Amino acid sequence: MSRLRAIVLAVVVVVSAACSNGEAGSKNAARPQPPAREVTLAKATTINLPRVLPVTGTLSPQEELVLGFQVAGRLLELKAEVGDRCEQDQQLAALDHRDFELEVQRAQAAVTTARMKLGLVDEVTPAQLDLEATATVREARAVLADARLARDRLQELVAQNLRAQSDLDAAVAAFEVAQSRVQRAHDDVRTWLGALQQSIVELEISKKRRQDAVISAPWPGKVALRQGTAGQFLAAGAPVFTLLRIDPLRLRLLVPERMSHEVLLGQNVLFTVDGEPAGEHQGKVVRTRPDIDRQSRTLLVEAEVENHDGSLRAGGFCRARIVVEERQEVVVVPRAAVLSFAGVDRVFVLKDGKASEQLVTLGRDAGELVEVVQGLPAGSAVIGEARGLVAGTPVVVKG
Secondary structure (H helix, E strand, C coil): CHHHHHHHHHHHHHHHHHHHHHHHHHHHHHCCCCCCEEECEEECEEEEEEEEEEEEEEEEEEEEEEEECCCCEEEEEECCCCCCEECCCCEEEEECCHHHHHHHHHHHHHHHHHHHHHCCCCCCCHHHCCHHHCHHHHHHHHHHHHHHHHHHHHHHHHHCCCCCHHHHHHHHHHHHHHHHHHHHHHHHHHHHHHHHHHHHHHHHHHHHHHHHCEEECCCCEEEEEECCCCCCEECCCCEEEEEEEEEEEEEEEEEEHHHHHHCCCCCEEEEEECCCCCCCEEEEEEEECCCCCCCCCEEEEEEEECCCCCCCCCCCEEEEEEEEEEEEEEEEEEHHHCEEECCEEEEEEEECCEEEEEEEEEEEEECCEEEEEECCCCCCEEECCCCCCCCCCEEEECC
């Protein structure tokens, strides 16, 4: 009896399963297919674009200079702040000038004393000095002339036996002493002249020290860093300002070794700066390093970038393109025709009424167009709007 019951239950289960499969099959057969998506076709055309080398680099100032005083002293004032623009020869800072003024006055007094000792008037320079015209030399020569006359007179008197020989000997000795006084007078004048020239040099040094107590901008630029506080005593050479020359800027680019042979002086460089407002800037290659970096295997290339308005900041990271050929024929398609996902780019073509994907390799942007480097020949028709498409989607061309 129990065996018969089991057989009946098994038959019921099989019949129920068959009915269920029949109903599901009829439902699937009755489900409508999704409608075909209307699309437009776009043609892969050719246009002329410049051939470029994509590289990265950094904007750097044309010059970077740390300014400090060449003399020690107490800082009197600072006339610039970080970010201020300064013109050439604009005064930025100054030390207390009183000590330097006193040094100049002392040196000037030493020069005046030396000139007075030589008897120089204001308009006469040391180079114009006539040694024979100085009072010391003229006095010595006058004594010499008197001694000569006395000697000659005594020689006549001794010859006539009117004076003793000892008187003549004394006159000769006096004459020789007078001669040595003339020589000493010349030496004294030369010594005073040397002292005058030394005083003039010390005066110039004191004036230069007074001038060095002021910091002025050597060229137009911007203040990047300010150090020191008014009233602080600074040693000679202590940094006070860091000045940047930002017009023009240097754009330092790293070009891979395999492309380095294509970079030439004068080529245009197009670049964008991370963090700066949208827009492309332009520069020109002005210099290259003579060697390849052994570690990175790259060539350092420098481009010059005009920055009259100061909108570009030194230190910015740049994505650049070096134009190595002005015109090159390339294949392009509308940007909307490309679907990019997970680093893979694809376009869709029409095949048997369905969208069929085709992998492509993209190149440069050209506004609403994009270059297709590989995967699509010129003249091919692609679906103009790839967003939302998957392979196998039924499509119908509008019109």
